[in-house]
Amino acid sequence: MKSSVHTFRGEEFEMDYAVFGEGSVPMVILPGMSLLPVTPNAQSVACAFKQFHKACTVYLFDRRKSFPQGFSIFDMVADTVKALESLGIRDAFVYGASQGAMTAMVLAARHPHLVGRLALASTSARQGDVCRENMRTWAELADASDTVALNRDFFSKVYSPGFVLKHRDALAAMETLGTAEQLRNFGISARVTASFDFLDEVSSIKCPVFLSGVRQDTVLGGQGTLDIARELGCEPWLYDGPGHAVFDEDPLFIPRLASFFGIV
Secondary structure, three states, X not given: OOOEEEEXXXXXXXXXXXXXXXXXXXXXXXXXXXXXXXXXXXXXXXXXXHHHOOOEEEEEEEEEOOOOOOOOHHXXXXXXXXXXXXXXXXXXXXXXXXXXXXXXXXXXXXXXXXXXXXXXXOOOOEOOHHHHHHHHHHHHHHHOOOHHHHHHHHHHHHOOHHHHHHOHXXXXXXXXXXXXXXXXXXXXXXHHHHHOEOHHHHHHOOOOEEEEEEEEEOOOOOHHHHHHHHHHOOOOEEEEEEEOOHHHHOOOHHHHHHHHOOOO
């Protein structure tokens, strides 16, 4: 199944998104923060989500191409709402990872007509010391245009040690990647993540939710998943061990996601 990349053009911003699948059910993927855009790698995502192709048409969203100062996660939600409504998407399966899950939970709480079922991975609705320290470090490295140090620290925190060792050559090849505009966006993105606080509104999410996280989350800290679970009254799927992007590492994660969404 081939993916195709498109650009949503709003009045004040442009945002790329990729589409794959041929099913009647809309699915929206909101990825975590990244120095590089995700849509150039849409074909890899399409292959990973091949289980969804027959049942769903999947929309993978990047963020807007240029962040203004003061840009927030709530602004990311507003951008996503405009794009979804323009595309005629509603009652969708929505999967958000990390910062993308922060966007997804606000979307589900404040725009419930757009979200039919919600999956949240490795995220937090109120940030603790681990998150604030990581985001401070990443923002400072981005501001200093120290791309190599930023990527090295990012990879070491986002992935488990075993994953970093296994993919060390590929990750090393990515260490120098990142334009001035991408570094600027990343610094803003890190700061808004550190200040994000939505915990008091999480209980207003009424659609079915699949929640997963890592007990020793090395980016956000593990308490965030437990806080969300408490507010939603649900039992989270918790992984043990260091890392953050277990959703990329565990081969059983996407099948679990498919089971929650009713994809067989």
